[in-house]
Amino acid sequence: MRTVVPVSGAEPKTRLSPVLTADERREFTEAMLSDVVAALDAAGRLPDVVSTAPIACDVPVTVDERGLDALVNDRLDAADGRLAVVMADLPLLTAETVDRLFAPDTDVVLAPGLGGGTNAIVSRHERFRVDYHGVSIRDHRQRAQKVDATLTEVDSRRLAIDIDELDDLAELLVHGDGAATDWLRDAGFELVVDEGRVGVARD
Amino acid sequence: MRTVVPVSGAEPKTRLSPVLTADERREFTEAMLSDVVAALDAAGRLPDVVSTAPIACDVPVTVDERGLDALVNDRLDAADGRLAVVMADLPLLTAETVDRLFAPDTDVVLAPGLGGGTNAIVSRHERFRVDYHGVSIRDHRQRAQKVDATLTEVDSRRLAIDIDELDDLAELLVHGDGAATDWLRDAGFELVVDEGRVGVARD
Numbered sequence: 546m547r548t549v550v551p552v553s554g555a556e557p558k559t560r561l562s563p564v565l566t567a568d569e570r571r572e573f574t575e576a577m578l579s580d581v582v583a584a585l586d587a588a589g590r591l592p593d594v595v596s597t598a599p600i601a602c603d604v605p606v607t608v609d610e611r612g613l614d615a616l617v618n619d620r621l622d623a624a625d626g627r628l629a630v631v632m633a634d635l636p637l638l639t640a641e642t643v644d645r646l647f648a649p650d651t652d653v654v655l656a657p658g659l660g661g662g663t664n665a666i667v668s669r670h671e672r673f674r675v676d677y678h679g680v681s682i683r684d685h686r687q688r689a690q691k692v693d694a695t696l697t698e699v700d701s702r703r704l705a706i707d708i709d710e711l712d713d714l715a716e717l718l719v720h721g722d723g724a725a726t727d728w729l730r731d732a733g734f735e736l737v738v739d740e741g742r743v744g745v746a747r748d
Numbered sequence: 749m750r751t752v753v754p755v756s757g758a759e760p761k762t763r764l765s766p767v768l769t770a771d772e773r774r775e776f777t778e779a780m781l782s783d784v785v786a787a788l789d790a791a792g793r794l795p796d797v798v799s800t801a802p803i804a805c806d807v808p809v810t811v812d813e814r815g816l817d818a819l820v821n822d823r824l825d826a827a828d829g830r831l832a833v834v835m836a837d838l839p840l841l842t843a844e845t846v847d848r849l850f851a852p853d854t855d856v857v858l859a860p861g862l863g864g865g866t867n868a869i870v871s872r873h874e875r876f877r878v879d880y881h882g883v884s885i886r887d888h889r890q891r892a893q894k895v896d897a898t899l900t901e902v903d904s905r906r907l908a909i910d911i912d913e914l915d916d917l918a919e920l921l922v923h924g925d926g927a928a929t930d931w932l933r934d935a936g937f938e939l940v941v942d943e944g945r946v947g948v949a950r951d
Contacts, residue, residue: 585782640833642903657905660915660945661922680922700845702860702908709945712863719864719883738882742863742912 546669547593548629549583549620551613552578552606554596558634560709564747565732573728575601577708580723588643592631596698617675626671632664635702636717636725645699652694656704657682664704670694714745749872750796751788752823754816755781755809757799761837763912767950768935776931778804780911783839783880783926791846795834820878829874835867835884839920839928840906848902858887859907867907873897917948 558565565573578594585592593748594606595616605633609616621628629647631638646656646665653673656665661680672692676684689696706716708725717726718736733748760777761768768776781797785807788795797809798819812819824831832850834841849859849868856876859868864883875895879887892899909919911928921939922931936951 576803628796639903645903656876657923659909660918661939661941663947680939680946682922700842700848700904700906703903705905705908715863720860736864736883738864742865742881 546627546629546667547620547624548590548631549617550578550581550585550592550594550631550633552594552596552600552615552633553613554598554600554608555610558709561711561714564714566713569732571600573725573732574633576724576728577636578602578633580721580725581631581633581638583723584638584640584643585631587640588647590629590643590647594633613677614675617677621668621674626668626673628666628668630666630668630675632658632707634707634709635664635704636708636723637706637720639703642701642703645701646704649697649699651697653685653689654697654699655682655685655689656699656701658707659705662707664707665699711745712742715743718745719743749830749832750823750827750871751793751834752820753784753788753795753797753834753836754819755782755797755803755836756816757801757920758813759802759813761912763918764818764914767914767917772935774803776928776935778837779927779931780839780884781836782903783928784834784836784841786926786942787843787846788834788842790843791850792942793846793850798837808866816880817845820880820907824871824877829871830875831869831871833869833871833878835861837910837912838867838907839926840909840912842906844907845904848904852900852902855899856888857891857900857902858888858892859902859904860883861910862908867910868902914948918946921948922946924932 594602594604595609596606597610617630653672653701654667658664661682663681663685673694734745737744737746752851761773797805797807798812799809800813820833855872859866864885866884866888876897937948940947940949
């Protein structure tokens with residue numbers, strides 16, 4: 546089974562624009578992608594990276610300017626529904642967590658993201674297709690049911706935390722040890738502790 | 749090994765006060781506690797509930813007005829460091845996830861919460877003690893290392909998501925199926941879908 550890592554390469558991580566310039570967001574995106582590819586590779590799942598714009602990566606990158614749904618569903622079509630999809634902004638991913646994603650023996654495996662997203666999918670069902678808009682985890686559950694696919698959801702924090710917003714950077718500084726975390730530290734980000742959850746600041 | 753569930757019963761969930769009255773926050777806290785107790789019970793780990801103020805619960809509640817660190821560390825002292833601690837605001841917890849928490853054969857098992865917290869601990873080391881202030885997951889890692897305890901961290905979204913803030917309620921509405929989710933729906937909360945992560949609104 547192929548594993549595809551889709552990257553939004555054109556204007557990545559716009560919700561981080563209050564704290565990162567456009568060039569920095571690109572560099573940070575590349576660092577996160579590098580962490581994801583490394584985790585997949587270590588688990589024996591070297592992926593195909595597909596980006597909406599050229600992006601630096603240690604593995605070959607296919608540029609596909611269409612939206613996420615089209616590029617994933619085309620690949621599902623071509624592979625009779627046998628495909629894994631792992632998002633590029635999961636820098637806490639480890640090989641062990643990748644193994645847990647592929648372990649369940651069901652037609653479809655979903656890894657929920659924070660905020661209703663779907664951060665990873667393993668499909669082994671010829672009629673399963675994706676729709677990443679809205680509360681996608683709910684839609685993907687319904688689609689699995691609709692095509693009579695057996696379904697598992699993986700309970701993983703490392704697969705749930707996609708890095709989109711300022712608060713997410715704190716998760717990397719607390720738990721990360723890869724390229725994206727190094728990049729953040731080099732860029733001057735550090736943890737700020739006050740009441741409640743930890744935050745981040747840039748020096 | 750005993751399992752303790754500490755509850756902040758006096759003025760619970762103040763960060764939800766923009767959307768819930770004091771009475772509602774108490775009811776919601778009791779619903780979350782009920783979900784946590786049910787998950788632990790289903791896994792054969794019926795807990796001791798310890799609250800800083802009287803609170804309604806299906807199992808007996810010990811009232812202990814001291815802070816979290818004191819009440820947990822006293823119990824660790826009394827049990828030669830053999831104790832499990834599971835927070836009361838983890839309504840997505842399931843028996844399967846409880847099993848994963850207790851499975852690792854190490855002196856200490858930690859379940860990180862979002863924002864640097866420590867949402868569950870299994871201690872089997874006589875010198876391990878807790879300190880929930882600041883970035884507690886980092887402190888607990890250091891404490892385990894300091895007493896030469898072997899350490900595992902559980903990679904679980906259901907153990908990571910503690911319900912403190914408005915956005916956290918969305919996680920319950922997307923993923924929950926217990927008493928706390930029912931309570932939220934009855935109180936008029938529903939998902940709101942816009943760009944990015946899903947939010948909640950109250951009708």
